[in-house]
Amino acid sequence: MTAGYVEVLERVSAIGGVQGAMLVSASDGLVVAESLMEGVDGRAVAALAAGLAGRLRRTTESAGLGTPRMVQLRAERGTVLALPTASDLLVVVVARPDANLGLARLEMSDVARRIR
Amino acid sequence: MRALEPWMAPPLETFLDDSSARLALLMTSAGQVVAQHGFTRSLDVMGAAALGAGIVASTTEVARLMGSPAFGALVHQGTRQGMFLSGFDTSRGRWIALVVFGPETSVGLVQLFFERLVRDLAAAAPAELPRGPVLAEDFERELNASLHALFGR
Amino acid sequence: MTELNIADVIRALTAELATDPSSLVFLELGELLRRRRQLDAALKVAMAGTARYPDLADARDLCARIHSDAGDGESAFDAWMEALRLDPTHLGAHKGLGFLYFRSGDHRRALRHLEIAVTRTDEPGLHAAIARVRAEMERAPAAPVAAPPAAAEARVPFVLDASSSVDAPAPDPEVFHGLGASQQGLLLLDTNGMRLGGGLRNRDNVDVSDAAAAHMAGVSREAARAARLLELGAWLSVTAECLDGNLHLSAPSADSVLLAVRDASIPAARLALLAERAGDAARRWLERPA
Numbered sequence: 001m002t003a004g005y006v007e008v009l010e011r012v013s014a015i016g017g018v019q020g021a022m023l024v025s026a027s028d029g030l031v032v033a034e035s036l037m038e039g040v041d042g043r044a045v046a047a048l049a050a051g052l053a054g055r056l057r058r059t060t061e062s063a064g065l066g067t068p069r070m071v072q073l074r075a076e077r078g079t080v081l082a083l084p085t086a087s088d089l090l091v092v093v094v095a096r097p098d099a100n101l102g103l104a105r106l107e108m109s110d111v112a113r114r115i116r
Numbered sequence: 117m118r119a120l121e122p123w124m125a126p127p128l129e130t131f132l133d134d135s136s137a138r139l140a141l142l143m144t145s146a147g148q149v150v151a152q153h154g155f156t157r158s159l160d161v162m163g164a165a166a167l168g169a170g171i172v173a174s175t176t177e178v179a180r181l182m183g184s185p186a187f188g189a190l191v192h193q194g195t196r197q198g199m200f201l202s203g204f205d206t207s208r209g210r211w212i213a214l215v216v217f218g219p220e221t222s223v224g225l226v227q228l229f230f231e232r233l234v235r236d237l238a239a240a241a242p243a244e245l246p247r248g249p250v251l252a253e254d255f256e257r258e259l260n261a262s263l264h265a266l267f268g269r
Numbered sequence: 270m271t272e273l274n275i276a277d278v279i280r281a282l283t284a285e286l287a288t289d290p291s292s293l294v295f296l297e298l299g300e301l302l303r304r305r306r307q308l309d310a311a312l313k314v315a316m317a318g319t320a321r322y323p324d325l326a327d328a329r330d331l332c333a334r335i336h337s338d339a340g341d342g343e344s345a346f347d348a349w350m351e352a353l354r355l356d357p358t359h360l361g362a363h364k365g366l367g368f369l370y371f372r373s374g375d376h377r378r379a380l381r382h383l384e385i386a387v388t389r390t391d392e393p394g395l396h397a398a399i400a401r402v403r404a405e406m407e408r409a410p411a412a413p414v415a416a417p418p419a420a421a422e423a424r425v426p427f428v429l430d431a432s433s434s435v436d437a438p439a440p441d442p443e444v445f446h447g448l449g450a451s452q453q454g455l456l457l458l459d460t461n462g463m464r465l466g467g468g469l470r471n472r473d474n475v476d477v478s479d480a481a482a483a484h485m486a487g488v489s490r491e492a493a494r495a496a497r498l499l500e501l502g503a504w505l506s507v508t509a510e511c512l513d514g515n516l517h518l519s520a521p522s523a524d525s526v527l528l529a530v531r532d533a534s535i536p537a538a539r540l541a542l543l544a545e546r547a548g549d550a551a552r553r554w555l556e557r558p559a
Contacts, residue, residue, distance in 0.1 A: 065513045
């Protein structure tokens with residue numbers, strides 16, 4: 001099953017500027033499947049992305065905005081995107097500042113649909 | 117947070133801040149406590165240390181029977197809290213960390229920051245001083261001194 | 270139970286607790302002491318039990334009832350909110366919060382909690398309380414109500430009104446100078462979660478800026494930590510796109526955080542642009558000479 005996940009993740013990580021795509025357990029912050037470039041610390045990305053997504057979910061629910069459909073952290077040297085799926089999984093992408101984020105988001109949504 | 121020796125405190129404080137762990141216990145593989153955070157009674161500390169060391173010892177034996185290397189870390193996830201238990205090497209020998217965490221953090225974050233704690237403790241540990249033989253009367257005094265340091269009494 | 274019996278029971282429970290401090294009898298003991306108005310003793314027992322069992326909603330409920338009897342509405346509110354965090358269906362917490370909200374004049378919230386409570390029990394007193402609240406609501410149609418007792422903001426829901434109204438007064442023309450109607454849904458805070466400028470209201474027109482500021486400080490710290498540990502440099506912004514609205518957080522300066530919130534009709538990228546303009550205005554205000 002994991003091999004199947006890796007295949008769909010590879011389509012995301014093939015997008016220009018994307019350094020890695022992962023499936024992460026939202027509640028545990030643990031890696032379920034990954035397709036990462038050299039030098040990307042998948043375990044750290046998983047834990048921190050899940051932590052931030054969880055914190056934002058609690059905040060947006062308290063604010064009456066509902067559950068996030070997409071979370072984005074933009075920093076000086078890159079961006080992390082996290083898309084919650086119907087199961088307790090996040091599709092997480094790490095990208096350089098020059099990445100085509102619009103395309104990455106589309107592919108992330110496709111991953112989320114496939115793993116439902 | 118209390119530690120037997122001052123050099124352990126900054127790495128452990130950083131770990132506690134970053135991981136948002138509720139309880140943390142560092143002990144030798146024999147169950148002697150070297151640092152703790154979050155416990156209010158010495159009996160609880162001693163009990164947790166003994167049980168933690170026992171769990172690690174028994175799972176190490178299970179791994180040996182399976183012909184497998186010793187397990188790195190153990191995680192037990194309850195409905196409201198989780199427990200992370202892991203052995204790690206130090207210049208003072210094999211130690212064990214027992215960490216209890218709630219839903220405000222995750223096992224992924226605890227593991228991530230635990231790895232950094234191990235590196236930070238290794239970097240902070242002073243050069244080992246030669247130790248004399250441990251006598252029975254010294255052991256009792258050392259145990260009481262440890263409890264005094266850990267609970268500030 | 271007669272007065273003499275109660276005293277005997279208290280003595281027996283006290284002895285049992287002294288023998289076994291981890292016993293759950295502290296719940297019964299604390300409640301009996303509370304009913305006898307021995308509130309100091311009751312609170313000591315309850316607090317010791319809560320320290321031992323921090324995840325026990327019943328312990329928090331006991332503390333809340335004692336605080337309420339002692340006239341400390343704030344502490345009672347905190348304790349009941351914590352009980353609900355541990356057990357969202359806790360009957361005592363819903364009843365207690367219903368009572369506190371009713372007393373503060375927030376009948377809508379009072380009714381919500383009491384209606385949840387009545388699904389758990391068929392107490393006649395609860396039905397009577399609901400009828401009373403409904404009668405009050407009919408007598409005084411919805412109007413801005415006093416905020417509930419202050420509580421730890423990070424636990425207080427602060428349901429936002431994310432819609433932007435061009436007719437609403439600008440919340441802070443000084444900080445967000447030049448933005449006109451675009452000032453709605455903007456909040457400037459420091460990294461400790463204290464409001465610096467702007468303002469947010471909920472759907473009942475109650476100012477929820479302080480609660481929002483507390484939440485956002487935590488999110489910004491989490492974002493800063495993630496960016497640092499992933500070696501991505503300084504964090505620039507965090508965006509959450511939700512069904513009912515979008516939220517954008519950014520850092521106009523090293524010591525401040527800007528929150529921009531809009532309903533879902535404003536796409537996230539456009540919200541980011543709006544936030545950028547607001548950030549420029551906030552930066553100019555922050556850097557002005559004293």
